Amino acid sequence: xxxxxxxxxxxxxxxxxxxxxxxxxxxxxxxxxxxxxxxxxxxxxxxxxxxxxxxxxxxxxxxxxxxxxxxxxxxxxxxxxxxxxxxxxxxxxxxxxxxxxxxxxxxxxxxxx
Amino acid sequence: xxxxxxxxxxxxxxxxxxxxxxxxxxxxxxxxxxxxxxxxxxxxxxxxxxxxxxxxxxxxxxxxxxxxxxxxxxxxxxxxxxxxxxxxxxxxxxxxxxxxxxxxxxxxxxxxxx
Numbered sequence: 751x752x753x754x755x756x757x758x759x760x761x762x763x764x765x766x767x768x769x770x771x772x773x774x775x776x777x778x779x780x781x782x783x784x785x786x787x788x789x790x791x792x793x794x795x796x797x798x799x800x801x802x803x804x805x806x807x808x809x810x811x812x813x814x815x816x817x818x819x820x821x822x823x824x825x826x827x828x829x830x831x832x833x834x835x836x837x838x839x840x841x842x843x844x845x846x847x848x849x850x851x852x853x854x855x856x857x858x859x860x861x862x863x
Numbered sequence: 864x865x866x867x868x869x870x871x872x873x874x875x876x877x878x879x880x881x882x883x884x885x886x887x888x889x890x891x892x893x894x895x896x897x898x899x900x901x902x903x904x905x906x907x908x909x910x911x912x913x914x915x916x917x918x919x920x921x922x923x924x925x926x927x928x929x930x931x932x933x934x935x936x937x938x939x940x941x942x943x944x945x946x947x948x949x950x951x952x953x954x955x956x957x958x959x960x961x962x963x964x965x966x967x968x969x970x971x972x973x974x975x976x977x
Binding site: 794795806856857 | 907966
């Protein structure tokens with residue numbers, strides 16, 4: 751069964767450091783999403799790509815967060831500098847253009863100390 | 864705006880008990896509705912979905928019916944097992960376009976004890 755791959759699975763970083771997460775969506779999925787899930791809450795969308803274009807980044811803290819999907823396949827989410835409040839699970843998901851096969855990866859658990 | 868409300872947890876049930884987790888939504892269009900499940904330390908898995916009014920989604924003994932008149936999508940299971948212990952998220956999508964982002968509720972934690 752096809753999966754959304756994410757790495758690393760866990761990341762501990764000191765505040766003010768830079769950190770990056772990687773996501774490889776299911777082959778052929780045009781739409782890729784990055785969500786942030788704070789402990790005890792539901793996931794919230796940070797950024798949505800359609801192919802290589804950003805279609806929604808309204809909730810992305812652009813002063814410190816950036817995301818790219820250069821060739822419309824895999825994607826990287828970066829935080830610089832990391833803050834204590836960024837500790838959360840970062841989930842990647844992908845789907846076909848018409849929302850079928852919407853699948854989440856296992857996530858990256860970030861702890862900022 | 865568009866949102867999802869769920870009953871607060873945690874919910875604790877004995878094995879073989881009946882489960883209901885209430886979910887209501889607010890949306891300006893005609894969304895698709897979902898239930899996702901998250902086991903400890905893992906990502907989200909789609910449990911079931913319904914794309915239009917009166918549709919019933921079902922999977923692994925769980926079911927939910929899309930009720931437009933009450934804007935609800937309550938999750939039910941007739942007999943829960945210990946392995947059903949997880950966090951359950953009600954969600955909606957597709958308000959504007961079919962590839963809209965998914966909007967999640969806060970989640971309901973379920974613990975099933977033997």
